Amino acid sequence: xxxxxxxxxxSLASADPEIERLIDAEGRRQSEKIRLIASxxxxxxxxxxxxxxxxxNKYSEGYAGKRYYEGQQxxxxxxxxxxxxxxxxxxxxxxxxxxxxxxxxxxxVYMAFANPGDTVMGMGLPMGGHLTHGWKVSATGxxxxxxxxxxEKDTGRIDMDEVADLAKEHRPxxxxxxxxxxxxxxDFPAFAEIAREVGAVLVADIAHIAGLVAGxxxxxxxxxxEVVTTTTHKTLRGPRGAMIMSTAEHAKAIDKSVFPGLQxxxxxxxxxxxxxALREAAHESFRDYAHQIxxxxxxxxxxxxxxxYDLVSGGSDNHLNLVDLTNKGIGxxxxxxALDQAGIExxxxxxxxxxxxxxxxxxxxxxxxxxxxxxxxxxDMDLIAGWIDRTIEAAKADKTDQYSTIAGEISEFVxxxxxxxxSES
Ligand code: DSN
Numbered sequence: 001x002x003x004x005x006x007x008x009x010x011s012l013a014s015a016d017p018e019i020e021r022l023i024d025a026e027g028r029r030q031s032e033k034i035r036l037i038a039s040x041x042x043x044x045x046x047x048x049x050x051x052x053x054x055x056x057n058k059y060s061e062g063y064a065g066k067r068y069y070e071g072q073q074x075x076x077x078x079x080x081x082x083x084x085x086x087x088x089x090x091x092x093x094x095x096x097x098x099x100x101x102x103x104x105x106x107x108x109v110y111m112a113f114a115n116p117g118d119t120v121m122g123m124g125l126p127m128g129g130h131l132t133h134g135w136k137v138s139a140t141g142x143x144x145x146x147x148x149x150x151x152e153k154d155t156g157r158i159d160m161d162e163v164a165d166l167a168k169e170h171r172p173x174x175x176x177x178x179x180x181x182x183x184x185x186x187d188f189p190a191f192a193e194i195a196r197e198v199g200a201v202l203v204a205d206i207a208h209i210a211g212l213v214a215g216x217x218x219x220x221x222x223x224x225x226e227v228v229t230t231t232t233h234k235t236l237r238g239p240r241g242a243m244i245m246s247t248a249e250h251a252k253a254i255d256k257s258v259f260p261g262l263q264x265x266x267x268x269x270x271x272x273x274x275x276x277a278l279r280e281a282a283h284e285s286f287r288d289y290a291h292q293i294x295x296x297x298x299x300x301x302x303x304x305x306x307x308x309y310d311l312v313s314g315g316s317d318n319h320l321n322l323v324d325l326t327n328k329g330i331g332x333x334x335x336x337x338a339l340d341q342a343g344i345e346x347x348x349x350x351x352x353x354x355x356x357x358x359x360x361x362x363x364x365x366x367x368x369x370x371x372x373x374x375x376x377x378x379x380d381m382d383l384i385a386g387w388i389d390r391t392i393e394a395a396k397a398d399k400t401d402q403y404s405t406i407a408g409e410i411s412e413f414v415x416x417x418x419x420x421x422x423s424e425s
Contacts, residue, residue: 027422032411034384036346038320038367039180039208041237042374043273044280048421050273051239059265063255069265078272085278086243089214091222094251096244097274098258098266102207102231105242105258106132106176107140109227112250112257113201114173116143121166121200122176123158124148126350126358128322130205133176147172151352156313156322158182160190167198177225178205181349181365183316185218192224201250203227207242209318211235211369214281215290218318226250235293235319235369238277241270289372293319296368299378303385304366312351312363323364324351330396331356332363338395339364341403343410344387374417383413 012020030042043051055078061068064076079097086095099105114120120140122133127150131138134146147170152159167175177191188204195202204221210230212218221228228245232238244254259266280286294317301315304323312322325335332348339346350356351363366388371380387406394402 024422024425027419028424031419031422032343032407032414034344034387034410034414035370036344036366036368036384038347038365038369039231039234040367041234041369042419042421043233043237043239043277045420046276046280047237047239047273050276051269053269053272055268055272058268060268061259061265063259075268078268078275079266082271082275082278085275085282086245089278089281090228090245091220092228092245093248094246094254096254096258097241097271098263099229099242099244100263100267100270101240102130102205102229102242103132103138104262105229105231105244106130106203106205108244108254108257108262109203109229110140110144110174111261112253113227114144117145119145119147119170119172120174120176121147121149121163121170121172123179123182124150126354127151127179127352128181129176129179130207133179133205151313153353156352157184158186160187160194163191164194164197167194167200171198172200174203175200176203176205177221178207178209180208181320181322181363182208183311183318183320183322184313185317186221188219188221188224201226203229205229207231208234208320211237211281211286212290212293212318215287217287217290217294227254232274232277235290236277236281237289237369237373238281239270239273241267241274243274292377293368293372295378296372296376296381297321299381300366300368300385303382304388307385307389309385309389319369320365320367322349322351323366324362325364325392326351326355326362328392328396330392332361333359334395335364335392338400338403339388339391341400341407342387342391342394343407344384344391371417374414374419376417 059069060075064080082097083095120134123129125135132140135141149163175195202225204225207230209218213220226247232241297316301321310324310327336348349363349365350361354361356362
C-alpha cells in the first residue's frame with residue numbers, strides 16, 4: 001500500500017477493522033474498474049491528506065476576522081488561502097469556499113437574489129440541467145416558479161432562441177446556465193446578453209467543467225456571469241465541496257446567504273483540501289490534464305461513433321459524451337448494469353426528448369476526467385469503446401458469462417494506471 005493509504009488507515013485498522021476493510025475494498029474496486037462517471041475523479045494524495053486532517057476538529061462559523069468561536073488563528077489563514085487561490089485560478093473578484101456541496105451552493109444563490117414565488121429559469125433536468133436549477137422535485141422547483149429551456153431536437157445543442165423567448169416572456173430574476181449532461185460548450189456571452197436584456201442575474205453552474213475552465217480547455221464564464229457556482233470534486237479534482245464566485249458587487253449578499261442564511265460552521269478540512277486542489281489546478285501540468293480530458297472525450301466519441309453509437313449532439317467539446325442507445329435496442333439502465341459487472345462504471349441517463357422513463361432512460365453518460373487522471377490517452381479510448389461495445393452486445397444476447405471475461409481483461413489493463421491513495425498491499 002502507498003504511504004498515504006497506510007498513514008490514513010493505520011489506526012483505523014485496529015480501531016474499526018470493519019470500516020477499514022470496506023475502505024480497502026472500495027479502493028480495490030476503484031482501482032480495478034474503468035471509471036467513466038462524468039462527475040467523479042481521483043483526488044491526489046495531498047488532497048486526501050488535507051481532507052483527513054485535524055482541521056475537522058474546529059468550528060468556525062463566520063468568516064475570517066469575524067467568527068463566533070475563538071481559536072481561529074490558523075483556520076482564518078486556511079480559508080483565506082483557499083479564497084485567494086480561487087480568485088487567482090478563476091480570475092474572480094470574490095469567492096466563498098464554504099458551501100457544503102453543489103446543491104447548497106445553488107440554494108444560497110437563490111436566497112441571495114430571489115424570494116419564494118419568484119420566477120427563475122434553468123435548463124430542464126431531462127435536457128441536461130440540474131435538479132437545483134428549478135426542477136419540480138427539488139426545493140428550488142417547489143419554492144420558486146421555474147421555467148425551463150432545452151436543446152434543439154435536430155442538433156442536440158442548447159436552443160438559445162428558446163432561452164431568449166422564455167426570458168422575455170417570463171422575466172426571471174435568475175437564469176442558470178450549465179448542467180450535468182451537456183456535451184457541448186456553453187455559450188456564456190450569449191446567455192449574458194439575454195440576462196442583461198431582461199434584467200436577470202446570470203448564474204453559471206460550472207460544476208462539471210470547472211477543471212476545464214481552470215485549465216483553459218473550456219471558455220470561462222467570468223466577465224459574462226455575475227455569479228459562478230461550482231462543486232470542487234469533478235473535473236477540478238478536489239474534495240467533495242463547492243464554491244460560489246462572483247463580482248465584488250454581490251460579495252456581501254452571497255456571504256450572508258451562505259452563513260448565517262443557510263449553513264453553520266464550514267468544514268475546515270474540506271476548505272484546506274480545496275486550497276490544495278486549487279494550488280494543483282494553478283500548475284502548468286493541470287492545463288495539460290484539462291486538455292487531455294477533452295482529447296480523450298473526443299477520441300472516445302469517435303471510437304463509439306465508429307461502432308455505430310448515436311451521440312447526443314454528435315460528439316463532445318468537453319469531458320462527457322451522452323450516448324443514445326435507442327438504435328442499439330437496449331435501455332440505458334440494463335446497459336449500465338451490464339457494464340458495471342464487466343468492469344466499467346458509468347451511469348444511465350435521460351437523453352433529450354427521451355421516450356423512456358427517467359429511472360429507465362435511453363442513455364448513458366460517459367466522462368473522461370477520472371481515466372485521464374490515471375494517465376490514459378486517446379489510444380486507450382478505443383480499447384474502452386471496444387469493451388463497452390462487447391459488453392452491450394453480450395447484454396443484448398443475454399451472454400452474461402462474458403462480463404467476467406471482460407472484467408478480467410480490464411483489471412489487467414488498468415494495472416499500468418494506478419490510482420492515487422490506494423494500492424495493493
Ligand atoms: N450528481 C452530480 C452529477 O453526477 O452530475 C450532479 O449533482
